[in-house]
Amino acid sequence: MALTLAHLSDVHLGPLPKSAVWKDFSPKRIVGALSWKLNRCDLHDPAIATAVVEDIKAMAPDHVAFTGDLLNISALAEFQRAARWMEKFGEPAWISFVPGNHDAYVPVTWQQGLAHFAPFMTSDRAAAPANPSPFIASTFPYVRLRRNLAMIGLNSAAPQSLTKAAGTLGPVQLDALANVLRDLKAKGYYRAVMIHHPPLPGLAPSRKALSDAANLREVLWNEGAEVVLHGHNHREMLTILAGREGNIPVVGVPSASANGKGHYGPAAWNLYEITRIQGKWATRVSIRSWDPESREIVSKNQFMLPS
Ligand SMILES: [Fe+2]
Numbered sequence: 001m002a003l004t005l006a007h008l009s010d011v012h013l014g015p016l017p018k019s020a021v022w023k024d025f026s027p028k029r030i031v032g033a034l035s036w037k038l039n040r041c042d043l044h045d046p047a048i049a050t051a052v053v054e055d056i057k058a059m060a061p062d063h064v065a066f067t068g069d070l071l072n073i074s075a076l077a078e079f080q081r082a083a084r085w086m087e088k089f090g091e092p093a094w095i096s097f098v099p100g101n102h103d104a105y106v107p108v109t110w111q112q113g114l115a116h117f118a119p120f121m122t123s124d125r126a127a128a129p130a131n132p133s134p135f136i137a138s139t140f141p142y143v144r145l146r147r148n149l150a151m152i153g154l155n156s157a158a159p160q161s162l163t164k165a166a167g168t169l170g171p172v173q174l175d176a177l178a179n180v181l182r183d184l185k186a187k188g189y190y191r192a193v194m195i196h197h198p199p200l201p202g203l204a205p206s207r208k209a210l211s212d213a214a215n216l217r218e219v220l221w222n223e224g225a226e227v228v229l230h231g232h233n234h235r236e237m238l239t240i241l242a243g244r245e246g247n248i249p250v251v252g253v254p255s256a257s258a259n260g261k262g263h264y265g266p267a268a269w270n271l272y273e274i275t276r277i278q279g280k281w282a283t284r285v286s287i288r289s290w291d292p293e294s295r296e297i298v299s300k301n302q303f304m305l306p307s
């Protein structure tokens with residue numbers, strides 16, 4: 001029987017809560033709020049994100065991967081509202097979340113900030129936090145095992161300067177990832193790596209890129225992964241990394257709330273159907289996309305991932 005996995009990203013839940021900017025003042029939040037008012041609020045529609053969630057629920061996948069940017073300016077009221085949104089979405093054991101740059105937009109203490117999503121970032125394996133920080137108390141990479149599926153969650157989100165949307169993993173998290181990938185391969189798991197930022201060099205402009213993408217590429221090349229899921233670029237992406245022992249498909253999804261008016265195209269989510277045929281993994285991807293005309297989620301495309 002196939003394992004099924006849904007992937008969505010970049011909900012950018014709006015509108016901005018009233019007075020969030022002034023109540024939680026920081027220059028970076030002002031920049032983010034202006035960007036929202038002048039641009040993003042015309043492109044992201046929470047009703048579309050709800051339609052995506054309902055479509056995922058109707059398909060009832062075994063697990064859900066959510067690769068970050070649930071928020072916009074990391075205002076305290078946004079965390080509280082987003083926690084309620086996640087609660088309505090589904091059980092924490094069913095959804096794995098990794099933070100995006102908009103979820104760590106400015107320094108916010110763990111308790112006021114990302115602790116709201118902690119139940120969706122738990123690890124099935126006890127380990128010391130690989131990247132101790134005042135903003136993050138969860139362990140990364142976390143590992144969640146569901147039948148033969150291993151979800152491996154990375155945290156690339158860290159507060160950035162005014163004009164940057166970059167990310168970083170750091171050597172400790174990268175070393176831990178290498179060990180996790182090696183161990184899970186030996187145990188025969190399908191390894192789905194989750195990261196907000198595009199994981200390879202050249203997939204995002206430097207202002208918005210993962211600073212240690214070359215190091216991550218080396219880890220992936222050496223240890224392999226059956227798929228790497230990311231968001232951040234708000235567009236459909238498929239890149240194949242030719243690894244030491246086989247291809248590593250790297251797949252990005254559009255924003256789950258995009259109405260299609262921008263130059264990135266409308267919202268979509270991907271359904272993965274994973275089977276094992278004669279000792280090899282086979283992965284079928286179905287792209288489910290928002291149709292602005294019918295205002296429904298429709299099947300857009302299906303293909304097999306190269307393995
Ligand atoms: Fe985003």
Ligand SMILES: [Fe+2]
Nearest residue numbers: 069100101232
């Ligand atoms: Fe992002």
